[in-house]
Every structure is written in C-alpha cells, then in structure tokens.
Amino acid sequence: MVKIGIIGGSGVYGVFEAKETVKVHTPYGRPSAPVEIGEIEGVEVAFIPRHGKHHEFPPHEVPYRANIWALKELGVERVIGVTAVGSLREEYKPGDIVITDQFIDFTKKRDYTFYNGPKVAHVSMADPFCPEMRKIFYETAKELGFPVHERGTYVCIEGPRFSTRAESFMFRQYAHIIGMTLIPEINLARELGMCYANIATVTDYDVWAEKPVDAQEVLKVMAENNYKVQELLKKAIPRIPEERKCGCADVLKSMFV
Numbered sequence: 159m160v161k162i163g164i165i166g167g168s169g170v171y172g173v174f175e176a177k178e179t180v181k182v183h184t185p186y187g188r189p190s191a192p193v194e195i196g197e198i199e200g201v202e203v204a205f206i207p208r209h210g211k212h213h214e215f216p217p218h219e220v221p222y223r224a225n226i227w228a229l230k231e232l233g234v235e236r237v238i239g240v241t242a243v244g245s246l247r248e249e250y251k252p253g254d255i256v257i258t259d260q261f262i263d264f265t266k267k268r269d270y271t272f273y274n275g276p277k278v279a280h281v282s283m284a285d286p287f288c289p290e291m292r293k294i295f296y297e298t299a300k301e302l303g304f305p306v307h308e309r310g311t312y313v314c315i316e317g318p319r320f321s322t323r324a325e326s327f328m329f330r331q332y333a334h335i336i337g338m339t340l341i342p343e344i345n346l347a348r349e350l351g352m353c354y355a356n357i358a359t360v361t362d363y364d365v366w367a368e369k370p371v372d373a374q375e376v377l378k379v380m381a382e383n384n385y386k387v388q389e390l391l392k393k394a395i396p397r398i399p400e401e402r403k404c405g406c407a408d409v410l411k412s413m414f415v
C-alpha cells in the first residue's frame with residue numbers, strides 16, 4: 159500500500175514519473191486529477207496536482223475533501239503539501255523554503271470537515287503539523303544547502319484575489335507567509351488521522367513591500383525553485399520511517415462527541 163501522498167501546488171511538476179494512474183471516486187466527487195502512483199528513490203508515493211492537471215481549479219474551488227479522501231483510500235498515512243507562498247517578513251526571501259509550523263485561517267467558505275453530522279467531531283489543531291516529517295524536511299533541506307526556515311506561520315486567505323496593502327500589513331503582524339491553499343487540506347487530513355507536513359517555497363514579497371505580487375511572478379519563481387522541492391523530496395522521503403511515532407493519529411481518540 160502506498161503510504162506517502164504528495165499534493166503539489168502552483169508550479170510543481172515532474173516530481174516523479176507515474177507508473178500508474180488511478181481514477182478514484184469519492185463520496186465528495188473526484189479529486190483534482192487522477193492520482194498518479196510512482197516511486198521516489200524506491201519509496202512508493204501517490205501524487206495529486208492540487209489545481210488539476212492544467213491548473214483549472216482556483217484555490218477556493220479545489221476539491222479538498224475528494225483529494226484527501228482519495229489519498230486515504232489508497233492507504234496514505236502521511237500527506238506532504240507543497241505550496242507557493244508570499245512573504246510577510248523581510249527575512250523570508252523569495253527562493254527560501256519554509257517548513258510551516260502554524261497557521262491562521264482567513265478563508266471564508268470552504269468545506270472544512272468530513273463531519274457535518276450526525277457524527278460530530280472537534281479535531282485538536284494546537285500543533286497541526288507532523289513533528290516527525292517537519293524535522294526530517296528541515297534537516298534534509300539544511301544538509302542540501304538550501305535556504306530554509308525551521309518555522310513559519312502561514313496565513314491562508316480565501317483568494318483567488320491577492321491581499322490589499324491594509325490586509326497585508328495586518329497579516330504581517332501575526333504571520334510569516336501567506337497563501338491560499340493550506341486550509342482546509344490540513345484540517346481534513348487530520349480528521350482522518352493522517353500526518354500533514356507543508357513545504358512552502360517563498361515566491362514573492364506580499365503587497366506590504368514595494369512591488370505588488372502577481373500570478374505570473376509566482377509561477378516564474380516557483381518554476382525556478384522547483385528543483386529544490388524535487389531534491390528535497392528525493393532525499394527526505396526515504397528517511398521517513400514507515401512506522402509512525404509522531405502521535406498525529408492520536409487525535410482520533412478524543413475528537414468525537
């Protein structure tokens with residue numbers, strides 16, 4: 159069974175050559191694209207392009223529930239979300255990698271849960287990212303000589319528009335990076351007892367800085383830095399232990415009322 163799933167974001171391509179493509183139907187519809195199964199350094203991995211094969215799903219329309227459900231159905235226990243983010247701080251520079259450790263949710267109308275009743279769940283989110291995977295990704299990125307931040311708070315906005323300057327100045331007081339897709343991907347993975355780690359690549363200084371961000375710039379910088387994500391995945395994935403000792407699945411014990 160494939161135990162590791164990657165959800166690739168804007169500008170992430172060629173993570174591996176697919177050996178098999180699986181069309182999964184879920185109670186929440188189809189995932190963004192058929193799930194590709196392949197190997198990274200001998201480890202079996204499933205891959206879903208978050209925005210679809212041709213970037214046809216904007217961030218507020220990504221079928222997040224179907225994506226996570228499909229990975230779970232295939233046996234995935236650990237999800238790696240790859241994202242492009244704007245920087246809210248001078249020291250988080252374009253091209254840097256961030257191993258996100260917290261988030262603030264500024265989205266507005268997404269499907270946040272698998273439990274809309276009659277089964278009710280309140281999942282713990284105090285420390286939502288998998289500590290085992292975070293450590294491996296941080297140490298591996300350092301070893302590879304990539305500029306990497308061990309921590310970062312990701313503010314997730316609804317999109318698809320970028321922020322106003324006033325919003326950006328506000329977010330900057332509480333968070334380090336900004337994007338549109340972490341939520342509800344991480345919530346949903348956690349509700350199914352899966353581990354979640356986020357590898358964020360900084361693509362721009364958000365609009366608090368001199369030059370307002372645009373989508374073309376994000377895609378260009380992401381393409382330029384795609385090799386870092388690929389190298390990192392290649393070296394780090396074989397280091398992820400098969401057996402989980404992180405406790406991420408323990409939330410299942412206490413989340414139902």
Ligand SMILES: CSC[C@H]1O[C@H](OP(=O)(O)O)[C@H](O)[C@@H]1O
Binds near residue numbers: 168242
């Ligand atoms: C292409 S500009 C904005 C777009 O880029 C990021 O995508 P992802 O997180 O999937 O890499 C951002 O969240 C927006 O969806």
Ligand SMILES: Nc1ncnc2[nH]cnc12
Binds near residue numbers: 244321363
């Ligand atoms: N500045 C920004 N704001 C929101 N999402 C982004 N994705 C990449 N850069 C971004």
